[in-house]
Amino acid sequence: MSISSPKIKKTNSAYTKIQHRTAIAFLLPNFLGFLLFIVYPIFRALMISTTNWNGFKQMDFIGLQNYIRLFSDSTFIISLKNTLIYTFVTVPLSIGFGILMAFLMNVKVPGIKMFRTLYFLPQITSMVAIGLVWSLILAKLGPVNQILMSFGISEPPKWISSTKYALSSVVIVSVWRSMGYNAIILLAGLQGISIDLYEAAKLDGANGWKSFLHVSLPMLSPTIFFCLVTQMISSFKVFDIIIAMTQGGPGRATNVLAYFVYNKSFMESRFGYASAAAFIMFAIIMIFTAIQFIGQRKWVNY
Numbered sequence: 001m002s003i004s005s006p007k008i009k010k011t012n013s014a015y016t017k018i019q020h021r022t023a024i025a026f027l028l029p030n031f032l033g034f035l036l037f038i039v040y041p042i043f044r045a046l047m048i049s050t051t052n053w054n055g056f057k058q059m060d061f062i063g064l065q066n067y068i069r070l071f072s073d074s075t076f077i078i079s080l081k082n083t084l085i086y087t088f089v090t091v092p093l094s095i096g097f098g099i100l101m102a103f104l105m106n107v108k109v110p111g112i113k114m115f116r117t118l119y120f121l122p123q124i125t126s127m128v129a130i131g132l133v134w135s136l137i138l139a140k141l142g143p144v145n146q147i148l149m150s151f152g153i154s155e156p157p158k159w160i161s162s163t164k165y166a167l168s169s170v171v172i173v174s175v176w177r178s179m180g181y182n183a184i185i186l187l188a189g190l191q192g193i194s195i196d197l198y199e200a201a202k203l204d205g206a207n208g209w210k211s212f213l214h215v216s217l218p219m220l221s222p223t224i225f226f227c228l229v230t231q232m233i234s235s236f237k238v239f240d241i242i243i244a245m246t247q248g249g250p251g252r253a254t255n256v257l258a259y260f261v262y263n264k265s266f267m268e269s270r271f272g273y274a275s276a277a278a279f280i281m282f283a284i285i286m287i288f289t290a291i292q293f294i295g296q297r298k299w300v301n302y
Contacts, residue, residue, distance in 0.1 A: 049275035056269075066276035076277060078252045079260040082167060083281075086174075086256060087235040093175045095227050098182025099220070102190050105183060116187070119180040127177070131244025134173045135160060163253040166246055170254055174241055178234075182227045189223030190216065218301045225300045229292055236285045257281045 049066055051059040070076045105116050122130065137143055138159035145156040159169040193216065201211045217224075239258035242248060248255040248263065255263075257277065265274035 045275045046279060048272050049279055051272045053272045054269045055271055059272075062272070066273050067280070069273070070277055070280060075252060075255065076260060079255045079257050080284075082252075082254060083236060083238070083256045083258075086167065086171060086238060087232060089171050090174050090178070090235050091228065091231045093171070094178045094231055095182055095224060097175065097179040098186050098227065099224070101179060101183035102186035103216075105187050106190050116184070120184050121180070122177040123181040125177075127240040128244045130173065130177060131241055134169075135245050138169055160246055161250055163250050166250055166253040170241055170245060173245065174235075174238070177241075178231065182231065185227055186220060186223055189220050193219045221300045222302060225292070225296050229289060232288060232292070233285055236281065236288070257284075 048059070050061060050063055052062050052066075053059040101119055105112060105119065139145070140158055140161065144159070148156040157165045159165050197215050197219065198211055201215050206214065237258050238256055239262065242254055242256055242259050243262075246254040248259045258281070261274045261278045261281070264270045264277065
């Protein structure tokens with residue numbers, strides 16, 4: 001026999017409404033903050049990108065002229081090229097070394113927790129501090145060149161003051177900093193792989209290398225995909241290491257899109273032009289992210 005009654009149903013309905021209102025009350029401040037500090041600035045910047053506003057005079061609508069002008073701006077083209085080179089070199093190296101470090105950190109040896117902490121330490125260190133320290137290390141008479149000269153190299157590379165080596169130097173520092181983060185994430189994924197899979201592979205005659213190719217990598221693919229997406233987005237937006245080490249120089253050798261936007265907006269007060277460049281950078285990031293999400297269907301093992 002049912003014991004439900006209109007009174008009980010009414011009480012349950014009132015309780016559900018209270019739950020919904022409580023949830024809305026907790027979510028509303030964050031949602032308003034999202035609208036105020038994320039959504040509104042995006043649409044405001046999009047509007048500014050169609051003007052010639054310099055921060056002081058009245059905005060004059062010029063349509064898509066800023067976007068058209070950008071693709072005939074040699075500095076923007078060089079910045080785009082440097083960003084692509086930086087991204088497509090840094091991301092594979094960071095993830096590749098991250099995988100290697102994850103396997104090294106997965107062994108059970110005394111003091112391994114300390115080593116894991118040391119590997120991750122660069123990620124939580126200020127990028128400004130890292131940039132300044134590495135600038136000294138890679139200076140003309142810094143430790144690296146001193147070592148090279150001790151091996152008989154009379155003219156060692158001018159790492160950050162040469163147009164030939166400056167971008168490579170930034171890549172090296174970026175890989176050194178980010179591979180610890182990737183290693184910790186990949187280590188978590190590695191430790192989540194069932195030991196039964198390795199035992200089954202061993203019974204089938206798989207050696208260590210085949211176990212890595214046919215067990216570890218497929219099972220790590222979701223974690224690798226996560227690192228790939230986040231690392232690529234971060235690399236396209238690189239700014240802190242550039243301003244800390246090279247300020248876009250020498251010349252325009254390390255000028256990247258984010259530094260181009262910063263320079264045009266805060267140094268030259270061309271906010272409309274800088275906003276257009278920022279939206280092109282946003283579109284490029286969205287395109288590459290979409291490509292990754294489409295492509296992951298063929299290689300990510302869920």
